Amino acid sequence: MSPLPQGLENPFLAPLLLAAFLPLLLHILDRRRARAVAWPAMRFLVPRSRGRLRRRLLREALLILVRSLAALLLAYAVLRPYALEEEAAEGRGAGSRGVVLAVDTSYSMSYREKPEGPSAFEAAKDAALQVLEETSPGDAVHVIAAGHRGPAPERPAPLDPDAARRAVRDLRRGGAPFRILEALDQASDLLPGLRSDRREVLLFTDLQASTLPDGSPERLRFAADRLRSPGPPPLVRIIDCGAPSPSNRFVSTLAPGPLAAGTDEPAHLEAAAEASGRDPGPMTLRLLVDGAEAAAAEPQARGGRLAHGFAQRFTAGGVARLSIALPPGDGLPEDDARHLALEVLERIEVLVLGRADAAASAARHVDLALAPRAPDGPAPAVIFRPELAPSLEPAMLEGKRVVVLAALERLGDAAAAALERFVEEGGGLLAFAGDEVAAPGVAEGLFRDGRGVLPARLAGRDSVPSGAEPLHPRDVATGHPALAVFADPEEGDLSRIGVRRWTRAEDLPRDAVVLGRLGPDLPWIVERPRGRGKAVLVATSASTDDSDLPRTPLFLPLLHRLARYLAAGDPAARTVLVGQPISARLPPGLTAAEPYAVDPRGERRPAAVEAAGGEPRAVFLETLFPGFYELRAGEGPGAMAEVFAANVPPEESRLERLGAPALADLRAALGVEVAPDPREATRTSVTRSVKREHWPAALAIALLLLFAEQVLARGFARGAEAARKPTPWR
Amino acid sequence: MSAETRDSLDPAAVARLEPLELVARTLVEGFLKGHHFSAAKGASIEFAEHRPYAAGDDVRRVDWKAFGKTDRFYLKEYEDETNVRATMIVDASGSMAFGTAGITKARYAACLAAGIGYLLLAQRDAVGLAVAGAALRRYLPPKATARHLRGIFDALDAERAEGPTLLAACIHRVAERLRRRSLVVIVSDFLDDPREVVTAIAHLRHRHADVLAFHVLDPAEAEFPFKEWALFQDSEDPSARLRIDARQIRDVYLENLAEHLDVLRKGCAALEADYSVLTTRKPFDAALAAALDARSRRTK
Incomplete structure (x- = not known):
């Protein structure tokens, strides 16, 4: 056994x-605690000879040394030190083999070191096939595609070598990241089914840094215990199929702005690119809209990242296919572009709830602010299309993006549930808490002790005393996208608004955010996300009953920005990572149609139909390629065609390799052998790393030392007793 | 010895009595009662002459044989003989102030000296006192009167245990003052150079003195019961300190003490001086018996 430890199981x-x-320490404390004794016979306390005094001190020092060593070794044993030793392992020989082949199918495996050379994925498949060449007909094999989303199949039967070869050849890249310990867990599930004389687990991966995100000792020990139980531990090898020093440029971000994109004003788009393994250098980011280049930028790199904000104007509504692309030329082309399916609105349909009979009613104020026009005049040239209704019926929510709650006499359970579902699915709710909305019958149904859609409990109405100064909004979050227009007080100062009446907003849920206040404990504007949508509460009425806001020029931009913000819904709803499912609600007339998906290569693939919330949805699971997908159903007018985008997870583009310490931990904890080249996959191991624990030896030596300490202490005491002459007074 | 007698000689109980004369009487009476001794035993009274009876004379002293022959009253006159001139050297140095058994060594020494003095005077012996410390602090020459004995008691009561020990020098000073054959009783903890003390005792022997040495030890000094670190401070010199693990030094201490006692014991044996070690837990009767025994040998 190596006398020097190479690691600790319990370093903490x-x-x-x-x-x-x-x-x-105890010796020093004992010395310090010495009690004073007035003593007449001092002369007898000093040994007669210096040699004897020195001997006594040496004995004491020896005892302290032995005790210290024993304590040190006991502590050392608790740390569980170990050393790694090479041990002859079972390899080629008599008896049947049981082999689990786990191949990393994540996107980082697509990396090619040389354009004409194989990708890491192809090298891994070749290496796995070579291993299978070494098997005999009686051997049992499992093939795991590690890196696919979704649950692994339940304990499949082992394959014979021929079937295993076919399974390896059929392996395709998945969308999920590869994790070494998860692959070993899957292998552990399959090992009990292998009734073989020798068992092996072979992992084919590029050893990307993200393959071992949680390499804590406890997690490694858990994986090791699972591999060992039941039966003898298998031989575990990792075949390194990755390039030794990969470099890769990739688009890491393409995100829409927080406001709904419309045809009336440019939409904001955030784009960024990074480089893995080297400095990104100058790169041109090209914005493609529906396949055509719309803009380009060459930003400066900051902190290894290139970022640029595009302002893109759209001339027509619908789902725009946006891509940010880099010039091609590195080893992983799949991540050189990032895609976004962005819904561009020609009109924002708004349902305004409240009575419109009174000229100065809250609903009328909202209606006119959203779309100023004569009562029966034509629709103005603004994006908002408000529809007034005195009460809420679920059917009214069809096609709407935002609901404005200006006034409401009552709210039934069905209407409240429909409103909650509307927000969950990406709709926006803007509630003005005037007298009607703050009435208990409405407010309770909307809040439902935090489970409802409202961002706060409406706890009653308050007002300033007669003759007193009105309150003014303060602490307005002008960093919020909906309130950014008020960042410059010259452009519009919300603190000038005078508020005489308001509704107390209390019991804010944890995820609610206050965007403005009327006083220290008086929230005025509160936002809360809910599912894929959002709700915003304003604690005053939209009429002039509570404040002069509707009379000021600030009302229109405030209402427009809030409505536009709420109409955005979930901007990423149509954009997924490769391997994640995409789904769309089937229109009522197409429930019998067979939906299908058109993938980025233009191939038509069947989609499934699932019922979710009582509605049929078309679902497509195999989004294995980055690019745009279309979920379609039916033909001709009324047919469904929903556009989605799929991207490579950014972590698959960061190709930094797993460090040597992490590999050493793996070797130590699991006895894993790492083959640095896929060509060595077939070299049957003759040795393997075995962990030898030092703690039993340390504990044994510590106990021996404690025993020796007892013997020494008693020996010293006996020697002193024997040397003493009998006393005459006894 | 009865339990009552034993209690009367218990050092801790005796130490609580005041004054020292009462202590002495309690000790001696208890001792004599326990051992059935007679107070007059050993007294030597010799006839000197007859004198005519005078009014007020004790009729018990009338010589009736002479009255039968002469028909006149005559009293027999005796010449009192002081059998022994005893000098007690009591150590009153600072080390004698130490005590853990309910009594200090100094008090034990004073009680013992008072008892011996009382006992010797009861034998019509002359008793003197020398108080030893850094020098011979006090010297009362031997006399055989009760008044003198009370003076000795007062002196013992007045002395405070303090200062360094120069016992050997003090013994030499006493030896120089001896005029006749004497009995010298030394009560001390002998914390002086034992060889010098033996030399001083040899000086006493040279002056034809019989020596009776009582070595008084506190039980803690005899057993060294400490079991942890302690800061020992010299009773006679507070500046002398020693911080030490008592467990580690115990055997050294006991060895040194035993060697010290050995030198004294062997030295005294060679000089035919009586030497006894007493702890302050030990009742006084053994010491008194030893004193009586030495006195008897002296008068033979």
């Missing part, structure tokens, strides 16, 4: 090593 207990100083 290292402070226990200070226990070595305990005997010395």
